[in-house]
Amino acid sequence: MNIDTRNTFQPGSPQWWSTQPRERNSSSGRGRPSISFEKIIATALEIVNSAGPQALNMRVLADRLNSGTATLYRHFESKDEILAYVVDRFLGLLLEHKRDLSNLDWRGACFVTATDFYHQLSACPHIIPLLSSQIPVGPNALTLREAWLSMLLDAGFPPSMAASVYTTIAHYVLGFASQLSAGGRISQDTSHHLSQFFDRLDPALYPSTVKIAPQLSNISIDDEFSFGMKLIIHGLDYELNQAKLA
Amino acid sequence: MNIDTRNTFQPGSPQWWSTQPRERNSSSGRGRPSISFEKIIATALEIVNSAGPQALNMRVLADRLNSGTATLYRHFESKDEILAYVVDRFLGLLLEHKRDLSNLDWRGACFVTATDFYHQLSACPHIIPLLSSQIPVGPNALTLREAWLSMLLDAGFPPSMAASVYTTIAHYVLGFASQLSAGGRISQDTSHHLSQFFDRLDPALYPSTVKIAPQLSNISIDDEFSFGMKLIIHGLDYELNQAKLA
DNA sequence: ACCTGAACACCGTTCAAGT
DNA sequence: ACCTGAACACCGTTCAAGT
Numbered sequence: 289m290n291i292d293t294r295n296t297f298q299p300g301s302p303q304w305w306s307t308q309p310r311e312r313n314s315s316s317g318r319g320r321p322s323i324s325f326e327k328i329i330a331t332a333l334e335i336v337n338s339a340g341p342q343a344l345n346m347r348v349l350a351d352r353l354n355s356g357t358a359t360l361y362r363h364f365e366s367k368d369e370i371l372a373y374v375v376d377r378f379l380g381l382l383l384e385h386k387r388d389l390s391n392l393d394w395r396g397a398c399f400v401t402a403t404d405f406y407h408q409l410s411a412c413p414h415i416i417p418l419l420s421s422q423i424p425v426g427p428n429a430l431t432l433r434e435a436w437l438s439m440l441l442d443a444g445f446p447p448s449m450a451a452s453v454y455t456t457i458a459h460y461v462l463g464f465a466s467q468l469s470a471g472g473r474i475s476q477d478t479s480h481h482l483s484q485f486f487d488r489l490d491p492a493l494y495p496s497t498v499k500i501a502p503q504l505s506n507i508s509i510d511d512e513f514s515f516g517m518k519l520i521i522h523g524l525d526y527e528l529n530q531a532k533l534a
Numbered sequence: 535m536n537i538d539t540r541n542t543f544q545p546g547s548p549q550w551w552s553t554q555p556r557e558r559n560s561s562s563g564r565g566r567p568s569i570s571f572e573k574i575i576a577t578a579l580e581i582v583n584s585a586g587p588q589a590l591n592m593r594v595l596a597d598r599l600n601s602g603t604a605t606l607y608r609h610f611e612s613k614d615e616i617l618a619y620v621v622d623r624f625l626g627l628l629l630e631h632k633r634d635l636s637n638l639d640w641r642g643a644c645f646v647t648a649t650d651f652y653h654q655l656s657a658c659p660h661i662i663p664l665l666s667s668q669i670p671v672g673p674n675a676l677t678l679r680e681a682w683l684s685m686l687l688d689a690g691f692p693p694s695m696a697a698s699v700y701t702t703i704a705h706y707v708l709g710f711a712s713q714l715s716a717g718g719r720i721s722q723d724t725s726h727h728l729s730q731f732f733d734r735l736d737p738a739l740y741p742s743t744v745k746i747a748p749q750l751s752n753i754s755i756d757d758e759f760s761f762g763m764k765l766i767i768h769g770l771d772y773e774l775n776q777a778k779l780a
Numbered sequence: 781a782c783c784t785g786a787a788c789a790c791c792g793t794t795c796a797a798g799t
Numbered sequence: 800a801c802c803t804g805a806a807c808a809c810c811g812t813t814c815a816a817g818t
Contacts, residue, residue, distance in 0.1 A: 345810055356784040358813075367811065420666055420712040425731060430740055437742035450742075451749035456762035460702075463709020466666040485671060494676055496683035496696075503697035516702035522772050523765030591791055602803040604794075613792065 305425050323353050325363055329373045336374055340414040344371075371418055376426025378415045382408055383428055386435075394443030395521050398453075401436065402461050402517055409465040410510075416469035420462060446531055453524060460520060464513055550615050551671055569599050571609055575619045582620055586660040590617075617664055622672025624661045628654055629674055632681075640689030641767050644699075647682065648707050648763055655711040656756075662715035666708060692777055699770060706766060710759055 331352050335344045346357040346367060353359075364370050382405060389397045409416055433454070440450035486501035577598050581590045592603040592613060599605075610616050628651060635643045655662055679700070686696035732747035 346812080347810070350784095357811080358784050358786095359782090361812070362783075417667065421663065423713065423728065425728075430735065430743065434740045434743045437746050441742055441745070447746050448749050451746045452758050452761045454746075455758050456706075456765060459709035459713060459762065460706050461709070462712060463705035463707070466708060466712060467669065467705060482669065482671075489676065494680045496687055497676065497680045499687070500683055500693050500697045500700075503694050512698050512701050515698045516705065516766070519702060519769030519773065520762070520765050522769040523767070526768050527761075527765065592793080593791070596803095603792080604803050604805095605801090607793070608802075 305427070323355055323359065323363075328353065328360065328363055328370065329377050332370050333374045333377050336414050336418070337412050338414075341371070341417060372422060372424075372426065375415065375418050375422065375424055376428045378408075378412060378419075379424060379426065379428040379432055381412075383431060389439070394439065394445075395525065397439055397443075398457065398521055398524070399517055401439075402457050403514070405461050406465060406513055409461070410468060413465075413469045416462075416465045420466055443528075444532065445528060449527065449531060457517075457520060460516060464516070468509065550611070550618055551673070569601055569605065569609075574599065574606065574609055574616065575623050578616050579620045579623050582660050582664070583658050584660075587617070587663060618668060618670075618672065621661065621664050621668065621670055622674045624654075624658060625670060625672065625674040625678055627658075629677060635685070640685065640691075641771065643685055643689075644703065644767055644770070645763055647685075648703050649760070651707050652711060652759055655707070656714060659711075659715045662708075662711045666712055689774075690778065691774060695773070695777060703763075703766060706762060710762070714755065 328349070332344055332349055335348065335352065344367075346360055349370075350357045350360055360370070364373075385404070385408070387400060387404065389400060392400060409419075436454050437450055440453055441447065445453060483501065486497060489498050489501075491498045574595070578590055578595055581594065581598065590613075592606055595616075596603045596606055606616070610619075631650070631654070633646060633650065635646060638646060655665075682700050683696055686699055687693065691699060729747065732743060735744055735747075737744045
């Protein structure tokens with residue numbers, strides 16, 4: 289736990305992103321910096337992915353780059369800015385692995401896209417807390433959002449509904465992933481402990497919890513994810529028909 | 535941003551909770567401590583609610599209690615333990631304000647319970663990041679889970695499905711609330727900035743995003759929440775019928 | 781001009797001294 | 800026995816000195 293928000297990230301004033309890809313001093317002729325923008329972010333993402341956000345501190349990052357902490361501040365305003373770029377680079381992975389959705393209807397496309405997002409998050413659980421603490425507005429985030437929204441518009445959702453659908457699904461995936469990261473730090477060990485904990489509860493006090501204890505902790509989290517996504521898509525189907533009738 | 539997880543909370547081994555309400559040295563006759571367990575948690579919750587988790591540090595908390603930091607460690611093992619109790623105390627508010635659901639069917643009960651939870655989170659947005667970073671297993675968390683699960687079982691959901699439904703809705707509410715807290719730090723100001731940011735995007739690059747920009751940032755977040763909850767409940771209705779037929 | 785070691789400020793935690 | 804000021808370890812950030 290231990291959420292530290294000393295330097296509050298202001299998602300509403302995304303001061304680090306321009307609407308055009310920012311030209312960083314990556315190889316600007318004379319006086320080229322010894323470490324590049326890209327190299328810093330790549331290294332930071334490596335550290336986060338392998339050891340979690342708490343393992344990323346400016347000293348470790350600088351050391352890994354054979355540099356000093358102060359040098360990092362020549363490239364980035366703050367650690368938060370670095371983390372924002374790390375998140376966007378992670379979202380870039382989704383773009384790279386994007387599947388062909390052209391022969392799926394919107395139901396299939398929603399399911400596949402959400403599931404791919406979820407699986408990518410499962411593969412990089414350490415990214416999840418970072419994603420919940422900011423509204424991603426980097427270039428890759430924008431591209432992903434655009435793809436989602438245009439798919440929904442093409443499927444015939446009215447604009448106001450497309451926005452709601454996008455929000456609903458995004459929140460569902462993120463909410464699911466959040467608990468994944470909370471429970472997933474040492475997941476094999478953890479779920480066993482959790483299951484034991486629920487089993488040991490007094491059945492007189494918590495009859496339903498005890499009854500469902502095996503399901504609560506042993507069911508495949510992936511199956512639970514699919515279950516909820518199907519619920520949402522089914523509900524969407526209904527709403528879309530209502531909207532078309534109106 | 536700036537997620538600090540130095541002292542990782544282990545949700546699977548909830549070492550601080552017993553299955554019976556723990557008897558703390560609140561007024562144990564002789565040698566009573568100058569500050570009580572309850573007083574510490576109440577003060578910590580006040581600080582978190584009014585100024586956010588980042589404002590809660592051991593020095594501030596000790597000062598507010600006219601004590602020293604070391605004294606806090608006579609009552610709690612760590613700051614994380616304090617935060618876990620803060621979360622459970624927050625969940626206690628939900629129990630206090632619980633509405634009578636007896637004349638609602640499960641659809642209404644789901645909707646009302648999820649919405650009340652969501653509203654309580656909106657009223658205490660600073661609690662949200664704490665909730666996503668742990669699986670609550672305190673006494674109030676257990677009582678709430680029990681109420682949910684027994685309601686679902688009573689409604690005729692088979693046990694395995696009740697667990698999935700509980701998980702789905704919990705994740706949805708939390709995912710929604712997460713973005714609320716990410717975007718909600720200075721929400722009135724923030725949503726204006728976000729909307730400006732989306733408006734200024736190049737329509738050639740992000741046509742759908744620009745088209746939906748007003749919806750994306752201006753739509754009432756409460757309406758979006760209701761929309762998604764209705765989707766889920768509608769989907770549940772379908773699944774429950776399927777299960778009953780099988 | 782660019783880089784960076786060293787310092788500063790801050791915070792969780794512990795310890796030894798005080799009552 | 801209980802409390803707590805002071806110290807320790809750690810980390811984000813800055814600054815002044817070095818090249």
